[in-house]
Amino acid sequence: MKIGIFGAGHMGGAMIKGWVRSNNISPEDILVKGGKGKTAKLLQQDIPFLMTDDLNKFNEVEMIFLAVKTPLILPVINDLKKYLTQNIPIISVSAGVPVSNMQEVLGDTYPIAQAIPNTPVQINQGITGIVYSQSISNLDKIAIYDCLSLLGIVEEISEDKIDIFGTLAGCGPAFVDVFMEALGDAAVLHGMDRELAYTVAAKMVSGSANLMLETKKHPGELKDGVTSPGGTTIKGIAALEKEGFRYATISGIDTIMQSYK
Ligand SMILES: NC(=O)c1ccc[n+]([C@@H]2O[C@H](COP(=O)([O-])OP(=O)(O)OC[C@H]3O[C@@H](n4cnc5c(N)ncnc54)[C@H](OP(=O)(O)O)[C@@H]3O)[C@@H](O)[C@H]2O)c1
Known part of the structure; x- marks a missing residue:
């Protein structure tokens, strides 16, 4: 499974550590886009994942996680959508951006999810709550669920319960x-x-x-x-x-x- 992820800070880094630790995903199957700082580059010294600033490369992954700070989620999606040539599922792990806000940028039929993991995902003992967009296919749901299950328990929850x-x-x-x-x-x-x-x-x-x-x-x-x-x-x-x-x-x-x- 090839995974793309924007941001490798506290949460993005914890997820990357958990995936690699699960032995189901190798570092070369994780494509990271970092910001202007050094967090992703520092983590790459320990876990040799791929890094790129070329957004075209994200057409080669099966799903894309967004682990940037909340105010950056929509601008990042807006930028990314110009490069994607197919509907690769996008999963935001931000607490503050509901699926409906992402749909305003990507459209109602684009496969989207909002997932909230916690830091124990880095030792595969996390719990992740997930809300899927209504039109997402079962195949996409299963792929996202399987990917997040490598990090611990995954619970599908209703959008009105995601904050709590x-x-x-x-x-x-x-x-x-x-x-x-x-x-x-x-x-x-x-x-x-x-x-x-x-x-x-x-x-x-x-x-x-x-x-x-x-x-x-x-x-x-x-x-x-x-x-x-x-x-x-x-x-x-x-x-x-x-x-x-x-x-x-x-x-x-x-x-x-x-x-x-
Ligand atoms: N921390 C938690 O326990 C937790 C739990 C659940 C959900 N979340 C969610 O996770 C998200 C990230 O939080 P965090 O605590 O991990 O923040 P963080 O440690 O500050 O990490 C944010 C990361 O985003 C990167 N970044 C900045 N601009 C970017 C861009 N344009 N493209 C790609 N990457 C970019 C930064 O990279 P550089 O350093 O290279 O600039 C940094 O690695 C938030 O939306 C938060 O709601 C966090």
Whole structure:
């Protein structure tokens, strides 16, 4: 499978790493167009993908991902469409540009998707939400799905849910990172070596997440299994709730959602 991608920054780079790490796509099958900076060139030193500024070359790939900053998505599409000689599916990974906006540039029948991946795609443990344009063929859908599935789970979602999906899945990793850092600080406060503290925090978070996924138990039920009556864990939870732990989390997600309005 030959993939084209515009932008190899945080998200584009994470996707490229995941595809190559999956062993299903070799670096020579990835064609990258970078910007005026150096992010793509720096990544190319580690992963020898092809790079070009010649947009004609994108006629040779099976699908084109756009991983540039949101304000650049439509100008990039506008430029690219002048060079494409066939309807190669275009998938934007930008949070802020719905399929309908891309259709205004490419037309209603052009195969388009908006996909929101998250940074764990670089280790093939991501989750990507995807909205397809209405007229896209099943063959194109399957090809895009197969390509993104190399990076983790893919969920088709409705367009009105893409913002909350992107907030939870795409921004959420930063919330978890702050949580793990705080746990590490607390462990260091109590004398644990920092490196070990971060390893314990990360393994505890990933193990708890996997337990929920595998058992399909409600998170409250799993929490109840750790909190014995009058025990120490419930005292810790009471202290967290006193500091507004749940509300702080809800408020973090809600603040991001409000910022889209
Ligand atoms: N970061 C996340 O976790 C995340 C999650 C979901 C979705 N997204 C989406 O991913 C997109 C990119 O975000 P990011 O965080 O990866 O930004 P980023 O790190 O700044 O990367 C943007 C990339 O775009 C390249 N670029 C700039 N102008 C270009 C052009 N005209 N043609 C081709 N490439 C160009 C830049 O290359 P140079 O450095 O070479 O100029 C850079 O590699 C955004 O639309 C965002 O909504 C991000």
